[in-house]
Amino acid sequence: MNASQCSPISGQPLQLSEEEASQLAEELKHQLRCGEVPDANSSSIERMVAGLGDRRGLMRLTFAESLGVVGKAAVPALCQALEGHDNVTVRRAAAKTLTLIEDPQALPVLLKALLHDPDPVVQGSAVGAMAALGAEAVDALLGVLINPKSSSMQLGLASWGLAFVGARAPEALREAAGSEHAEIRAAAIAALGDQIQAQGDESARDLLIRALSDQHVDVRAEATTLLGKLHDSCWATPHLIPLLNDQAGQVRKNAALSLMKLQASDALPALREHLQCEHEPDVTAVLRVSISQLERI
Incomplete structure (x- = not known):
């Protein structure tokens, strides 16, 4: 492949033609089948990130899997794509790929995408990547819940993220259940189901019972609903x-x-x-x- 075809022009994000993307995808699939890690140099990573904008879903999957195998070396480029790429398909795929890598360094950019990206799929994928980080994402997700500028969708996504974290961050959720903010207490209580039902966590069970007499109606309502799910x-x-x-x-x-x-x-x-x-x-x-x-x- 001609090197000039693979270089960004005037600072614009690199774009691959369908032929270039197909050729690169075949090379990557061969490497993955052979158990090889794709090249982790900046040029190779940039080409794979560019491939995330391909209109063909299977192609995007190949590039995402390859970047996932590359791992942390790909995080800066993925964060840059998530934060500022004009192509929404690239931003969506970048967030989903960061879910595979689970690098806490991406957390600030993922949070920014949740709060500011105009695309709801990007927001949802960013929360999925945050939740994959486990306990390290709890504070950021809780912050969304008490942010007066958060939309109802962002509040719902943050609550879902906490529930997904669930048993991966039991101490953080138990601490959140005692927060001074009712929104945080309610979300933490709603996320305790797995700890109670799957793990028999008695301290989580005690928190649920105490929440039934919480002074705030939203906390009592969440606790009441959770009782019916157990x-x-x-x-x-x-x-x-x-x-x-x-x-x-x-x-x-x-x-x-x-x-x-x-x-x-x-x-x-x-x-x-x-x-x-x-x-x-x-x-x-x-x-x-x-x-x-x-x-x-």
Whole structure:
């Protein structure tokens, strides 16, 4: 291949023709099949990053896998592409490739992409790469939750990232569950499910129970919802029934839904009793549905 074809012009990102991309992809696939690590010099990495913009998905996959094998040496170029490339396909692929490498050095750029990239797929892929870092990404994700400029989508992505981190960062999540910020407490509680259910973490279970009486409604609501996801009716039902009296309608609604999910038919008397005195129409509707479903069991 002519070297002049592979050099960026006037500081613009390198671009490969389809023929150049195909040739490079074949070379890389051969190296990967032979167990060889692709060249990690700056020129080779730049060509592979350029290949992330190819319109053919299988080609992009080959370049991403090759950069993943190169590892940390490719991180600066991938971060540069994620941060400033005009081609959204390149930015998306760069974020996904950083997920394969799991290098904490990429964290600031990943966070910037979550907060400022206009493309929702780039934002989501950036959170995926952050979550792959485990405990090292927790503080950054929590920061998104208390950032008043975060959009509802960014808040949801950050919460998902924390849940994905889950058992990989148990200490960080337990600490977050005691934060002074209600948004952080709620997100941390929502992320405790795997620790409780898969690992039998008793301290996480205790945090969940304490969250049921948190002063902030969002924290109580998240804790109430989580109880319904743990598939332990005998343990959860005695904690859920008192929440049918909670002052917040959202918590009462979540309690009824969780009892329904747990198929807690022994809670029917309490549900019927609370239906008689419920004054919020949306909660009344949920109570009726829960009672109807449980009566069929």
